[in-house]
Amino acid sequence: MSRIAVLALAFATLCACGNAAAQWLPPDSHVVAEGQARLRQPNAEYRGRRQELRENLDAPLVLYGYTGHEDNSEVAVFFQEPNFYYLTGFSEAGAALLIAPPWPLNGSQPPSPPEVLYLPPRNLNQEVWDGPEIGPDDPGVMQGTGFLAVEPIANLKGDLQKLAKAYKSFYTILPPEHEEGYPHFTESIAAIRSAVPHAQLKDASDKIFAMRQVKSEGEIALIQKAIDASIDAQFDAMKTMRPGLYEYQIAARMKEIHEWNGCAREAYAPIVGTGFNSTVLHYGSLNSEIKDGDIVVMDVAGEYGGYAADITRTVPANGKFTPRQREIYDLVLGAQNGALAAVKPGATITGSKDSLQQIVINYFDSHPDKSGKVLTKYYPHGVSHHLGLDVHDPGDRTRPLVPGMVITVEPGLYIPEEHIGVRIEDDVLVTPGGHKLLTARLPRSAEEIEQIMASSHTGSSRPVDTPPSGP
């Protein structure tokens, strides 16, 4: 049953029985309360981001948060649009943000406050289901949200029309021609056009994405929390791994460790691929049995306070790499070491002859396997991406690195005909003097991985744990 149908049924029931019945209705298990899955920074941090963006605007910016109708699946929990969250720290549905540029046109008075948060009115009937929410008329709403002006969402249209008298254009985030998934930004444009049909719409995504690429100390602390939980899970997976388990069983333990350590959700769909599946880059079914002699790619990480980790380790199912698996593993490790050593301010991820991507390609080109075969063609993806509110944080990957950026370094080789895929993925903070390996606690070398696995079991002969006996 959809959430809307559940609510409609509930209200019908309430109307039939009178309000006194409300407390007797069991909360419907399919309706998930809106969660606070992200941990807010101090209000001043969001205000600082808005001020920085505002300094770069020559026209007003309007941005819509998610409405809560983007995902009607039964497991959906409301999760704010990341750019809107980045600028507001506001986690509830149906809000909008207006930022006016810093100077009035023609010396006139600015037609609006510098920034306004627009909120939908409170709906006390819905709050029975979803819990208390913040409304535009709540006492203390400005202190709570950190905005100097909070208005009912119904006022946004009129405010845009007033601004349109002073400005010919408006900024928002323009979607690509074919927007993937729920067309949030396409719908945002339609809403803006319905208010100010003659305004020119300009794309603010480059400005916002560039800011998002450089993390604050608070953001880095949350990323480190996500990484620490994910490292614990990777250690557990190495110790649990054995032939006879299924891929989803490894993922299940890792997810539990993430959540037990405070991660509200996974940073992305877990990838645990054994044998041939190790060569499928975004393998997601996780329904294969792990066989003796397989190699297993585990690209699994949690999200803490809204910030993603992204970690991959590749392990032998029985605790000992075959000579060929080890050969491929060491090539990938060598490439990763080369790329890691180059992470410093000024370096680029891609797009130049000494980029991290080119370092990896050059390494594979110049390090053939023992038979003399160059394996570069088995490296089909990029070496790095930015990491933050999104696991693939948006923005220009040719931009030179600056301190405060957090990127992955994740070369791999995937040889389907040999059922050998290897990826090693770590998360790195760019510092003024170079970089800090945020995933340093998790060993990367084949020897260390085999030692960790040997410390807990003896390969394929290890019996399945006996379940505790019940009462």
Ligand SMILES: [Mn+2]
């Ligand atoms: Mn990654």
